[in-house]
Amino acid sequence: MRDLFDRFYENKGPVGKWAAHAEGYFVFPKLEGPISNRMYFMGKEVITWSVNDYLGLANHPEIRKVDAEAAAEYGSAYPMGARMMSGHTDLHEELERELAAFVNKESAYLLNFGYQGILSTIDTLVGKNDIIVYDVDAHACIIDGVRLHMGKRFTYKHNDIESLEKNLQRATKVAAQTGGGILVISEGVFGMRGEQGKLKEIAALKEKYNFRFLVDDAHGFGTLGKNGAGAGIEQGIQDDIDVYFATFAKSMASTGAFIAADKEIIDYLRYNMRSQMFAKSLQMQLVKGALKRLDMLKNRPEFKAKLWENVNALQNGLKEYGFDIGNTQSCVTPVYLKGSIPEAMALVKDLRENYGIFCSIVVYPVIPKGLILLRLIPTASHTLEDVKETLEAFASIREKLENGTYKRISEAILSAVK
Numbered sequence: 001m002r003d004l005f006d007r008f009y010e011n012k013g014p015v016g017k018w019a020a021h022a023e024g025y026f027v028f029p030k031l032e033g034p035i036s037n038r039m040y041f042m043g044k045e046v047i048t049w050s051v052n053d054y055l056g057l058a059n060h061p062e063i064r065k066v067d068a069e070a071a072a073e074y075g076s077a078y079p080m081g082a083r084m085m086s087g088h089t090d091l092h093e094e095l096e097r098e099l100a101a102f103v104n105k106e107s108a109y110l111l112n113f114g115y116q117g118i119l120s121t122i123d124t125l126v127g128k129n130d131i132i133v134y135d136v137d138a139h140a141c142i143i144d145g146v147r148l149h150m151g152k153r154f155t156y157k158h159n160d161i162e163s164l165e166k167n168l169q170r171a172t173k174v175a176a177q178t179g180g181g182i183l184v185i186s187e188g189v190f191g192m193r194g195e196q197g198k199l200k201e202i203a204a205l206k207e208k209y210n211f212r213f214l215v216d217d218a219h220g221f222g223t224l225g226k227n228g229a230g231a232g233i234e235q236g237i238q239d240d241i242d243v244y245f246a247t248f249a250k251s252m253a254s255t256g257a258f259i260a261a262d263k264e265i266i267d268y269l270r271y272n273m274r275s276q277m278f279a280k281s282l283q284m285q286l287v288k289g290a291l292k293r294l295d296m297l298k299n300r301p302e303f304k305a306k307l308w309e310n311v312n313a314l315q316n317g318l319k320e321y322g323f324d325i326g327n328t329q330s331c332v333t334p335v336y337l338k339g340s341i342p343e344a345m346a347l348v349k350d351l352r353e354n355y356g357i358f359c360s361i362v363v364y365p366v367i368p369k370g371l372i373l374l375r376l377i378p379t380a381s382h383t384l385e386d387v388k389e390t391l392e393a394f395a396s397i398r399e400k401l402e403n404g405t406y407k408r409i410s411e412a413i414l415s416a417v418k
């Protein structure tokens, strides 16, 4: 009989197979120093384009002060236990009221983490007779939530309303047989490539089909809509989103998340959502920190304005230099280049070591073979000088990619991997 662990030695998986060459550099890199536009990687200062601190709040002195005071006052334990049992406080309720009002919903509920939170939200919203219809490019947490579902699920082609409609027709037929309902799930902003979900078009389908709409707005919250209230507000259809989700892990520069919906729906979720019923409440320093951050979003529009100044400078600059940045409609800035994985590794190494630029790299199997995606996340803490330096560096590395410099370097890497 095989030992359970045998296959871990034989096959480390599509990313794991590169571990010997990638660990500590391409994967599990250590970015050091205060979170900002420039951090340290292997002792060298780099312009950091891979941190989702969109509004530059992570290291803002007022935020740091509130975080530190809350930690001093409450420690990291309080409150202990799940919300339902012993982990409930006035401040949790206050934050929920503030969040609900901010995103124009009746009620909100805090989640300990975005990932588990949305997974459990999906699990709670549907029963075995219900049908889920979701965008094929959905984030892993949505896919894992759908995996828990015992009933039927259909994917529609990414942001393709015709495909969604076909699947809604299939789902409607199934629902007639099972007596269930339909949940449609999209993201507000797709975090890899930056397109906004077609929330308005999806919402318009409610006139023809009976479904409820869940939106994961991890990247839209704080960056889109009035004061950063999100993609639903930006597209003018917040009322058609039945359950709105956002995480604190990006614009809020913290940990935790929330869902917002009609009061009856939130009440149901509060009493039935396993990730919150059977897990410790969000600790107080995070709750107090989130109240402060939300206050900054509401009352300090300069952070979002600066963010968008940088986004526009970076995205327009890349286009002027002739780079393919796909169809982004958000701060997420993808740059598509053609090349193999080893070429991508050589290119990123050059960017980091010789140009002082740190960005994330995405390759097959996340995107098609032969493409390299460099993903840049502009924030309010970047400067126009950072943008200029980056554009010049990108022009230079593209030339090297095209003249075969990285191919030559990569051949050495490739022979070592084989």
Ligand SMILES: Cc1ncc(COP(=O)(O)O)c(C=O)c1O
Pocket (backbone or CB within 6 Å): 113, 114, 115, 116, 118, 139, 141, 187, 191, 216, 218, 219, 247, 248, 249, 255, 256, 257
């Ligand atoms: C679209 C999306 N949803 C959910 C999450 C998970 O959020 P968290 O980091 O709070 O677990 C992420 C990543 O952080 C995300 O990009």
